[in-house]
Amino acid sequence: MVSSIQHGIKRFHLSEEARRQKLAKEEHTIKNYRALTENVLTLKAQGVFNDSAFKKTTDILDVNPEFYTVWNYRRDIIVNHYMQSLGEEGLVDLFDKELLYNMAKFREFPKVYWIWNHRTWLLENHPRVNWENELLLVEKIHKLDPRNFHGWTYRRYIISHMEKDKDLTLQEFEYTTKMINANFSNFSALHNRTKLIPKLFERGLLINTTHAQFLTKELEYLHNAMYTDPDDQSVFIYLRWLLTSDIFVQNIPEEQYIEFLQQELETVKELNQLEKDDGKENSWCLQTVVTINQLIQGQTGEDKSEEITQCLKLLVDVDPLRRNRYIDLMKR
Amino acid sequence: METTTSFLRDKHIAYITSLDTKHRDLAYYLTEHLRMNGTYWGLTALCLLDSRDSFKKEDVVEFVLSCRNPDGGFGAFRGHDSHLLSTLSALQILLMFDSLDSVDGEETSRFILSNRLPNGAFQGDRFGEIDTRFVYTAVQSLAILGRLTQDVVDGACSFVQSCLNFDGGYGQRPGAESHSAQVFTCLGTLALCNKLDVVDRDLTGWWLAERQLEDGGLNGRPGKLPDVCYSWWVLSSLAIIDRLHWIDYDRLRDFILKSQDEVTGGISDRPDNQVDVFHTLFGIAGLSLMGFEGLQPVDPRYCLPECVSEKIAKWPYA
Ligand SMILES: [Zn+2]
Numbered sequence: 304m305v306s307s308i309q310h311g312i313k314r315f316h317l318s319e320e321a322r323r324q325k326l327a328k329e330e331h332t333i334k335n336y337r338a339l340t341e342n343v344l345t346l347k348a349q350g351v352f353n354d355s356a357f358k359k360t361t362d363i364l365d366v367n368p369e370f371y372t373v374w375n376y377r378r379d380i381i382v383n384h385y386m387q388s389l390g391e392e393g394l395v396d397l398f399d400k401e402l403l404y405n406m407a408k409f410r411e412f413p414k415v416y417w418i419w420n421h422r423t424w425l426l427e428n429h430p431r432v433n434w435e436n437e438l439l440l441v442e443k444i445h446k447l448d449p450r451n452f453h454g455w456t457y458r459r460y461i462i463s464h465m466e467k468d469k470d471l472t473l474q475e476f477e478y479t480t481k482m483i484n485a486n487f488s489n490f491s492a493l494h495n496r497t498k499l500i501p502k503l504f505e506r507g508l509l510i511n512t513t514h515a516q517f518l519t520k521e522l523e524y525l526h527n528a529m530y531t532d533p534d535d536q537s538v539f540i541y542l543r544w545l546l547t548s549d550i551f552v553q554n555i556p557e558e559q560y561i562e563f564l565q566q567e568l569e570t571v572k573e574l575n576q577l578e579k580d581d582g583k584e585n586s587w588c589l590q591t592v593v594t595i596n597q598l599i600q601g602q603t604g605e606d607k608s609e610e611i612t613q614c615l616k617l618l619v620d621v622d623p624l625r626r627n628r629y630i631d632l633m634k635r
Numbered sequence: 636m637e638t639t640t641s642f643l644r645d646k647h648i649a650y651i652t653s654l655d656t657k658h659r660d661l662a663y664y665l666t667e668h669l670r671m672n673g674t675y676w677g678l679t680a681l682c683l684l685d686s687r688d689s690f691k692k693e694d695v696v697e698f699v700l701s702c703r704n705p706d707g708g709f710g711a712f713r714g715h716d717s718h719l720l721s722t723l724s725a726l727q728i729l730l731m732f733d734s735l736d737s738v739d740g741e742e743t744s745r746f747i748l749s750n751r752l753p754n755g756a757f758q759g760d761r762f763g764e765i766d767t768r769f770v771y772t773a774v775q776s777l778a779i780l781g782r783l784t785q786d787v788v789d790g791a792c793s794f795v796q797s798c799l800n801f802d803g804g805y806g807q808r809p810g811a812e813s814h815s816a817q818v819f820t821c822l823g824t825l826a827l828c829n830k831l832d833v834v835d836r837d838l839t840g841w842w843l844a845e846r847q848l849e850d851g852g853l854n855g856r857p858g859k860l861p862d863v864c865y866s867w868w869v870l871s872s873l874a875i876i877d878r879l880h881w882i883d884y885d886r887l888r889d890f891i892l893k894s895q896d897e898v899t900g901g902i903s904d905r906p907d908n909q910v911d912v913f914h915t916l917f918g919i920a921g922l923s924l925m926g927f928e929g930l931q932p933v934d935p936r937y938c939l940p941e942c943v944s945e946k947i948a949k950w951p952y953a
Contacts, residue, residue: 326660427763
């Protein structure tokens, strides 16, 4: 069974001749790879932990970085051989080299979980981790792929370690701003913001800024993006968070919060009017009008059902992929 | 309107069974670390195509048992280390072939529970990778063995809920961005633990429905490309919370059918890409959930044919 998972590989079919050539070419590699695999798994089964076995794991992982059993064996060799025989300096050197090796694998295969897994393990066991370096590495990864979720998970992991010394919430908040300024559709950064903003308040990191002032600024920031690309769902999903998150709802006086909702309703309606003038109602604007009306209704008890139903009816036509959802919501 | 390609049932069966004859291809050896999962993907697809016997039961069961390790878990291949992912696949395969009695449930559950963490989550193996995928994997494995306990159920559900985001989606671990595959593993866990009452179905259903793109395909996160495997992660999630009809079936069906390889059979991640057994299963399972092509019905909670999942004792045990 060829059990691979292929993502983003253009389809091709080999001719009989090309397939024959491919098989002939692979024959030798298969022979070597199988022999090496058998050798390494035998050493592993025998509990052999030494330098030569370690090098053999490198040879296999160079061909197949997803061979998790070999990564496991490699870690067992580090623990049972090197950590027994090397002094602290020797170990620092070994772990640093191992981090470089791991990085090289990552560059080639940025989506392989086992590679990340190994890196985390290395840091947990490294005698002297340079966390700043790890942070720089994430920045590099995000330059190549700002949405790479291994990168974001890894970043949160590094920060949680670095925060043992000092609070980095503000720095992290600024990092998301930088990422969002580069591309507003970066939902990964917007998501991280939803985790960081409550911490900014809880930890008292915002001096002389009230919840209402902060929300005002954040909404202005968002309006820019909404007007630039009204079809970008990231922005509207984030807007929903801003308008429903406890950190604002519970810390802004009720009347002022309702004012925010009313104002936002007007802004979104205006944007939809612009879109309509251009030819088409905007499904995200309409959805947001529904959401905000529901929120106002919940706060004030004012009956908003007419405008809600009207938007849902429009949505059935504007966004036919999800028409059944709108029909269901109309029945509520 | 563009005409839709028809569903290539026989070609898919031929494609899946051909995968075991590629002994001269390097890829055959380079994918040994996925062999147990691959066998589960292939066998499940065949079951949904009502062609289970295209795989030889004795050979498959023998292979599965050969991957059992002294720690009670299963590796992906002979000599490979035990992992929760391959352990679940092994149990699913044995269940599909009515051969569960060939393993010692006590030993296997001991392996699974040895990977349980104090916060109720599970690591994939002794090296500590934490992911809601492993919680689901552990919970389904224990469910198949009929060995769920109140303690495991409570811990798993509370960890899963700690991965819930404001948008109704779930992440890989607390703090992580919502991702369709994780939504499936979290809702699946809650479903198996009979704990779906904690889900805000309209909110989660909203996030899931927004995964459908103009070309009919589904994506994993906002702003990402569509991919046939999300036909499973998103659809099964919607089905679990009774919102399956919140996306457009016909358009998704088109997208899946366009991703078939008319020459070799099999389904790829998106049209004109290389096929593999993983996307072949999830394309077929998606079509089955939507009730197309006369496929055997699939259970969204387990990704097993209904006639198989029906054999699993449901929590809470009587
Ligand atoms: Zn995929």
